[in-house]
Amino acid sequence: MSMIRDLRAAVRPSLRKGGRSAYQYENTRTDDSGTAVVDCAVYREGRRVKAQTTPAEALRQVRSSEGREFVWIGLHEPTEREFSGIATEYGLHPLAVEDAVHAHQRPKLERYDDSVFTVFKTIHYVEHAELTATSEVVETGEVMCFTGRDYIITVRHGGQGSLRALRHRMEDDAELLAKGPSVVLHAIADQTVDGYLAVADAVQDDIDEVEIEVFSNTAGNGRRGGDAGRIYQLKREVLEFKRAVSPLLRPMQLVSERPMRVIDPEIQKYFRDVADHLTRVNEQVLGFDDLLNSILQANLAQATVAQNEDMRKITSWAAIFAVPTMIAGIYGMNFDYMPELHWKYGYPTVMAVTASICVAIYRGFKRNGWL
Numbered sequence: 001m002s003m004i005r006d007l008r009a010a011v012r013p014s015l016r017k018g019g020r021s022a023y024q025y026e027n028t029r030t031d032d033s034g035t036a037v038v039d040c041a042v043y044r045e046g047r048r049v050k051a052q053t054t055p056a057e058a059l060r061q062v063r064s065s066e067g068r069e070f071v072w073i074g075l076h077e078p079t080e081r082e083f084s085g086i087a088t089e090y091g092l093h094p095l096a097v098e099d100a101v102h103a104h105q106r107p108k109l110e111r112y113d114d115s116v117f118t119v120f121k122t123i124h125y126v127e128h129a130e131l132t133a134t135s136e137v138v139e140t141g142e143v144m145c146f147t148g149r150d151y152i153i154t155v156r157h158g159g160q161g162s163l164r165a166l167r168h169r170m171e172d173d174a175e176l177l178a179k180g181p182s183v184v185l186h187a188i189a190d191q192t193v194d195g196y197l198a199v200a201d202a203v204q205d206d207i208d209e210v211e212i213e214v215f216s217n218t219a220g221n222g223r224r225g226g227d228a229g230r231i232y233q234l235k236r237e238v239l240e241f242k243r244a245v246s247p248l249l250r251p252m253q254l255v256s257e258r259p260m261r262v263i264d265p266e267i268q269k270y271f272r273d274v275a276d277h278l279t280r281v282n283e284q285v286l287g288f289d290d291l292l293n294s295i296l297q298a299n300l301a302q303a304t305v306a307q308n309e310d311m312r313k314i315t316s317w318a319a320i321f322a323v324p325t326m327i328a329g330i331y332g333m334n335f336d337y338m339p340e341l342h343w344k345y346g347y348p349t350v351m352a353v354t355a356s357i358c359v360a361i362y363r364g365f366k367r368n369g370w371l
Contacts (some may be wrong), residue, residue, distance in 0.1 A: 001259060003061065006217070007335075015156065017224055033231055035082055035104050036076055036077060036078035036079065036082045036083070037055070037073065037074070037075055037237055038074040038075060038076050038156075038164070039052070039072075039073070039074045039164070039270075040052065040053055040055050040058055040071070040072075040073045040074070041053065041058070041071070041072055041203065042058045042061050042062060042070075042071055043068055043069065043071075043072060043097045043177055043178075044065070044068065044069045044071055044197055045068055045069075045174065045178050045298065046173070046174030046175060046176065046177035046178030046179075047171075047174045047177075048145075048149065049061070049069070054169060055073050055085075055086045055089060055090070055140070056085070058071040058073070058088050059071060059089055059090060059151065060345070062150045062151070062281050063150070064141055067165065068178060068180065069150065070150045070180050070181050071150065071151040071166070072151075072152050072153050072154075072184060073151070073152075073153045073154070074153075074156070074163055074164075074167070075154065075156070076155075076156050076157075077100065077103075077156070077157050078100075078155060078222040080101050083097060083100065084097075085156075085219070088154065090146070090148070090151060091114070091115075092115065092146055092153075093112045093115070093117070094119040094120045096110060096112065097108075097116075098147065099117070099119065099144065100117075100146070100155045101155075101300045103142050103157035103158075104142075105119045105142060106119065106243075106247050107119050107120060107121050107244060107247040107248035107251065108247065108248075108251055109120045109252075109254060109255065110249030111291065114149065114172055114186075114261070114262065115146055115148045115262060116146075116147045116149060116260060116263070117142050117144070117147075118143070118144065118145045118147070118185065118186065118189075118251065119142060119143075119147055119246075120142065120143045120144070120161075120189065120192045121140055121141070121142060121243070121244030121248070122140065122142065122143055122158065122160055122161030122192055122195060123138050123139075123140055123195055123196055123199045123241060123356050124138065124140075124141070124160035124161075124195075124199070124242075125137070125138060125198070125199045125202040125203070126138065126139055126315070126364075131206055131209065131210065131230055131234065132230060132233070133227060133229030133230050133232075133233050134233065134357075135230075135234075136235060136237070137176055137203065137206060137233075137238075138203070138235070138237050138240055138241055138339075139158070139159075139160060139200060140158065140240060140244055141159065141160045141161040141162070142156070142157040142159055142161070143155070143156050143157075143159020143188060143192065143332070144156075144157075145188060146182075147185045147262050147263075148181065148262055149180075149181070149261070149262055150180075150181070151181060152181035152184045152185060153289075154188065159164065159227060161192075161195075163188065163191075166187055166188070166191055167253060169206075170183075170184065170187060177268070179264055181262070181265055182262065182263045182264040182268070183264070183267050183286065186267055186270055186271060186274065187280055189252065189271065189274045190273075190274050193274050193277045193278050193281065195275070196277075196278070196281040197243075197277065197280075197281055198247055198286065199241065200281055200284045203234075203237070203241065204284070205245060205287060206234060206289070207230060207234065207291060207292065207295075210230060210231055210234060210278075210295060211291070211295055213227075213301045214231070214295055214302070215298070216278070228299055228300065231275070231292060231295055231296045231299060231316040232296065233274035234292060235292040235293075235296065237287070238285065238288045238289055238292060239289070241285050241288075242285045242286070242289060242293075243277065244284050245281050245285050246285070246286075248278060249278055249279060249282050252271060252274055252275040253275050255268065255271045255275075256268060256269065256271035256272040256274070258277050268351065275357065281368050288370065312370045312371065315370070316362075316365040316370045316371050317339075317371075319361060319365070320358050320361050320365075323354060323357045323358050323361065324354050326351060326367055327354050331350070
């Protein structure tokens with residue numbers, strides 16, 4: 001248990017105020033070369049050997065060493081030309097390289113001869129003062145990892161999901177980092193899933209707000225129920241969240257259960273903690289989807305009920321006004337023998353009868369809840 005506490009303490013990201021996002025933005029080009037390499041370092045016994053080196057030099061140094069060393073290379077949105085040299089030098093599988101260069105991949109884990117390729121979807125909660133029909137709730141990015149016995153290569157796409165702070169935290173714990181590339185893979189997975197938990201809490205607040213509005217008598221703008229456009233937009237954002245979480249569940253279970261040559265057995269069991277948290281998030285997201293379906297159906301039902309109420313009111317008033325219209329139509333006919341036309345009290349009597357009938361009809365509709 002102390003081991004897992006050390007792991008989580010080292011890799012847990014610092015959440016922003018309010019706990020809504022686990023990711024920070026960073027400038028991706030740290031040198032003047034214009035390459036996609038953000039950082040490249042060799043670690044011996046968990047300590048950084050050089051401040052900065054090239055991927056080829058780092059690999060030669062590790063392969064020629066007899067100690068416990070590995071390379072950690074970080075890249076941001078590399079082009080095919082920028083990544084081809086590293087892929088050739090490290091013997092990366094062409095299919096995995098193609099996926100790493102072209103973003104928008106499904107979360108997955110693929111095992112090759114001497115490496116494991118994993119794809120994580122990072123989620124960033126977009127702060128907004130008010131949820132509208134066009135509000136963006138979540139933004140997604142990607143972190144792809146090539147993990148070998150003596151290297152880990154991370155390829156990041158998107159403006160969030162920075163690994164710089166994670167690298168610094170792990171460098172402060174040499175004993176932990178000395179366990180090799182698999183502990184870095186665990187740290188990335190743990191940070192990603194912790195980000196899911198923070199975003200899930202924030203999305204829950206938005207859903208609660210919409211739910212309260214739908215089931216209140218009137219919305220803040222005077223309309224009954226909620227705005228179906230807002231509900232549908234939130235449902236689309238939850239669907240994007242679901243696409244990031246659900247496909248990753250099986251790969252994390254595989255990492256925690258099946259032996260893999262590039263994963264340290266001592267570290268492998270701690271992936272169960274990541275898988276457990278991921279299962280929790282997945283259940284939350286599935287619950288969000290079902291709840292939004294129910295809210296949307298309730299909103300549509302309320303709209304139908306409101307339309308029926310309006311139609312009943314219109315029908316009621318039409319029935320009331322039909323009485324004087326009918327009486328006026330009768331006395332508007334050109335007949336010579338209509339006794340009431342020459343009677344002294346004919347007009348007030350007809351008016352009184354008309355008013356009495358209208359009042360009686362009005363009270364009847366009011367009693368039945370139509371008005």
